Amino acid sequence: MSRFISFEGIDGAGKTSHLDALESQLRQAGHDVVRTREPGGTPLAEKLRESVLHDAMDALTESLLVFAARRDHLVQVIEPALARGAWVLSDRFTDATFAYQGAGRGFDLSVLSTLEKWVQGQRQPDLTFLFDLPPEVAAARLSAARQPDRFEAQDTAFFERVRAGYQARLRADAQRFALIDASANQAEVARQVDAALQSRGWL
Numbered sequence: 001m002s003r004f005i006s007f008e009g010i011d012g013a014g015k016t017s018h019l020d021a022l023e024s025q026l027r028q029a030g031h032d033v034v035r036t037r038e039p040g041g042t043p044l045a046e047k048l049r050e051s052v053l054h055d056a057m058d059a060l061t062e063s064l065l066v067f068a069a070r071r072d073h074l075v076q077v078i079e080p081a082l083a084r085g086a087w088v089l090s091d092r093f094t095d096a097t098f099a100y101q102g103a104g105r106g107f108d109l110s111v112l113s114t115l116e117k118w119v120q121g122q123r124q125p126d127l128t129f130l131f132d133l134p135p136e137v138a139a140a141r142l143s144a145a146r147q148p149d150r151f152e153a154q155d156t157a158f159f160e161r162v163r164a165g166y167q168a169r170l171r172a173d174a175q176r177f178a179l180i181d182a183s184a185n186q187a188e189v190a191r192q193v194d195a196a197l198q199s200r201g202w203l
C-alpha cells in the first residue's frame, strides 16, 4: 500500500540524514520508494527552486512559485507514485509554505489555504515528521562554510516564527504528525522516527 511521508522542520533540524536512513531501510525491506524534495522534484520545479532560494521577490510571488512547483511535482511524480503503490518520502511539503511564507514572512494564511486546495485538492501526506528544536541549536548545526540561501540567511526571530508556524499546523491536524525532538542526539532521533512508524504498524 502506498504511503506519503513528508519531513519538516527549520533549517538545520537534521531531517536529511534521517530521510537517508529511512529511505535505505525501506528499500532493504523491498518497498518501491520515491525520494523527493520541495521545492523541486521535477525539472521544472527544480528551476523554480533555484529562483525561490536565490532571487529577490515578495511573499506572494514566493508563495505562487512554491505552489506552482508543488503542482508540477504532484502531477508528474507524487500522484503517479502513490497510484502504483510506492512510498513517497518528501523532504518538505505544504507545511513548509505555511511555516516559511505564512508564519516566517507574514503572508496571508487564508490565501495559502486557498492555494493549497487549488493545487492539491484533498491530498495531504499520510504522515509528517516535524523535526522540532530551538533555532539557536539548529543554527549551530548549519555548516559555517556553507553559502546561505535566502532562507538560511534569516535571523533567529524568523526561525522562531517558522517553528511556531509548524507547531500551529501540527495542532490543527495532530493525527497526521509525529513530533520529533530534534535537539536529541542522532541515535535518539532515529529511535523516535522508528517508534512513530512502528506505532502505525508501518515497520
Ligand code: TYD
Pocket (backbone or CB within 6 Å): 011, 016, 038, 039, 066, 091, 092, 093, 094, 096, 097, 098, 100, 101, 151, 152
Ligand atoms: P531545504 O529543504 O532546507 O534544503 P537544503 O537542505 O538543500 O537547504 O531548503 C529548502 C528551503 O526552502 C528551506 O529554507 C525552506 C524553504 N521552503 C519554503 O520557504 N517554502 C516551501 O514551501 C518549501 C517547500 C520550502
